[in-house]
Amino acid sequence: FRINRQTDPKRQFSIDQSGSLCVAQRLDREEIPKYNLVIEAFDSAGNVGFQTIEIYVQDVNDNAPVPYTVPNPCVFMENTEPTMQPICEIRAYDPDTIENGPPFIMKLASDFKFGAYLNVVYNKNGDNGNGSMIVTAKQRLDREAEFPGKQLEIPIILKDSGGLQSERSVFIIIGDENDSPMRNGEMTIFVNSYLGRLEKTVIGRVYVEDKDDWDLPDKIFSWAPGKSLPGFSLAINGEITMDANMPSRTYQMTANVVDKRRNEKAQGVVNVIIKMVPAAAFENQGAIRIMLSPNGLDSPGSFIRVDSTGSSPMSRFVNKMNEYLDGNSELDVFSIKQDQIVLQNYAPTVLDVRFSAHGSPYKSPILLNGLIAQYRSELEKAIGATIVSAGIDMCKFTVCDKGCQTVNHANEQGIVVSANQTVIVGVNAWSNDTCICPVFTPPSSCQANLCLNSGVCHNTYPGFFCECRNNFLKGLRCQGTTRSFDGQGFAWFKPVPACTSLNISLQFLTK
Structure with a gap:
């Protein structure tokens, strides 16, 4: 027996050879409420049978209410009397079924700091009995003033009918008039x-x-x-x-x-x-995926914008990486691009930042991504945002059966990221997953960069061999195959390839 993976893209079910079907991973009704699993059965004669099984996921109250504004966005114009401002209503929705949803209870969180500017009142009968909050202005607003600034955050504590509670924020935008020189x-x-x-x-x-x-x-x-x-x-x-x-x-x-x-x-x-950006820089890229959110970096521009400290999140990231590389490399950020990634149970908006480090030769992506993983907390503090991943791995939630490899692509288009005085036009780069086992397959003849470390390739018709110029690098492709340790060091290697079957052999020699 086996499950047709096209009907179970996230491998959330498993079946053994006795035909017992089991749940292999947590299910989320808000993501996939119904499955039509196709079970394939094979006998010793090669005959194949198919059976479709419908699976319905029952709801539990696992999602708290999420607030939104009507209209969206809510805009209060500057230099306008409060009585002339529109009324803004805060409503909520709940991804759970109606039994675990409204009516909602809402109240302001204790850290609401714009009480002098806004009046926020809860109405249990608002939004047709679901409960809502009405926001009105208390005084004239100035978008260019240092406080309250260009937007006013309203943190709200929301609770659904089942008692599940969360704290979320909505924002009032202060509209702009042409009143500054x-x-x-x-x-x-x-x-x-x-x-x-x-x-x-x-x-x-x-x-x-x-x-x-x-x-x-x-x-x-x-x-x-x-x-x-x-x-x-x-x-x-x-x-x-x-x-x-x-x-x-x-x-x-x-x-x-x-x-x-x-x-x-x-x-x-x-x-x-x-x-x-040469091909070598792109091929040796490191990458970092950063979460975009209203409470951290909220746009690609915020990553390059210089703040009150005289630096930007990008410059602080570059400085930290140069520090980890002992200052002997030139780190270049060549692509900044907003994306949306699909994780196991949600799809957040992220910022993909790709970079290279030239130290004659280029530093390995294994080293660059390894440093990000090692110093993740320190880098998060420096850039003021959550790091989703070190490197970009498209195989994490793949639908591939026999193997998976992440492949990076780029074209001649530019991606513009603007922060007014600073603009970066980055390479339009993206990654996808390819369903192959990413292990080396010897070619039938010599190819560019086949022999490493200045080795010379010779054709043997069919096949090839590498003439190595370094007596300490004697692998098939003149690569190093040994590492020595004195108890104080370590070595970083590529992640284990995503393959159905893979053999890794190690030999140890002690002094």
Whole structure:
């Protein structure tokens, strides 16, 4: 007997050869409420039979209510009297069945700090009897003020009819008016061009100092006379487009900016630094997956934005990694991309950060990802967010049967991450799982990089052999096959491949 894995993609069931079907992993009704398992039966003559089994997952009260606002988002405009602000309602939903859902009880958490600005009242009859909270403004708001800032967090304690409780937050956005002066500004755009072949790309928008950030329709952008360069064009809305295959070097341009509403003029200096990402850097990439959340890093831009300490989460990450590498490598972040990953029972939004460390030669991904895993807590504190994983492993929840390998890809597109004064155009990179056992299969003839450590490949028709130039590296491909330890050291190796059948042999020789 066996289970058709297409009908059990997360391997949550198992069957033995007596036909006993068992639950192998925890089930989640909110994720998969019903299974149509196909059981395949084989006899000694090679005949195959199929049987479909319907499995319904019963609900338990394992999900607390989740709040949301109506409208979403709730916007209170700045410089507006409280009586002229709209009413915002906080409602909740519960992924569990109706028996384990509403009515909901809601109350403000003790750490709510905007009581001077907002009035929040619970109404048990709100939302058609499900229970809700009404939010109204108490005073005029200023989006540019240091406090309360651009958004107001409302932490809420919610409880469903079964007594399950959680604390979640919703946010009121302070809307922007064009009420602040505009001044000259300067920005730097870092462009990572994969293999030097980045296609024609919008690489960012001209930056000028202005506390207002919803006033783009009031601004007109143009290159200052004599301050533009070939290969870069500027749209009237401030977007800069770079031609394809631009050479790696530093460029500087200046744009004129006019605010029509306030009748103001300013200039924005644009520095563009183009750097090629060679194949070796991509092949030796390390990676870190960071959780995006309102209480930590909430967007790709927040990873590169300089804060009050004069540093950004990215710069602190780079500094820490350089410290772990003893300062003898140049660490380059070449891709920052938002993604959504599928874990066992939820799908969080994450930030995939890919980087390389050049130390002649490039540092191994095994070392880079190993350092992230070793210093995970320290790195989380430095960047102010949760690290989901060291490296990107697409095989963790694969549907492959016989083996799995994570394969990294990239193309000539650019992914723009902006933090106003700093913009990073990263490589459009992604990973997927391939259902093969990732072990070395000897080719029939010589190939590039087949012989390691400066070994020379010779064809034997069919087959090959490697002539090794180092007497201490005598593996089949001139790789090292021995490690010596004196009781103080250790060695890092690749993770064990995801294969159905795999043999690993070790021999020990002591002094």
